[in-house]
Amino acid sequence: MLEAVIDNMNTFGRVAVCGATSEYIDIRKRASLDLVNVIYKRIIIQGFLTPDLMIHHFQNFMIKTSNYLRTGELQVTEDISLGIESVPSAFVGLFNGNNIGKKIVRLVEEEE
Secondary structure, eight states, X not given: OHHHHHHTOOTTOEEEEXXXXXXXXXXXXXXXXXXXXXXXXXXXXXXXXXXXXXXHHHHHHHHHHHHHHHHTSSOOOEEEEESGGGHHHHHHHHHHTOOOSEEEEESSOOOO
């Protein structure tokens, strides 16, 4: 997928890279990148980890996100599996990219 992104980028474009959960398990499935377009287009690729940004931005993020959730501007998608027996497949599915949104395993039915 990154190769398709690079092919469609403008000269001097920038790419922020964070998270590669689907590539943690099988080293043979890791993304390989043809760097020729990166060089010719003078593209900057910068990796980052979430903790790098939390120190300076977490409080503001929480305020804005809470407001967006409260007003409905931001909606959460949940992918729910039921029962303790679904934990292993739900966990492996995270690394395979099988879930959409926040993965939740509900161990017991909620009481109303």
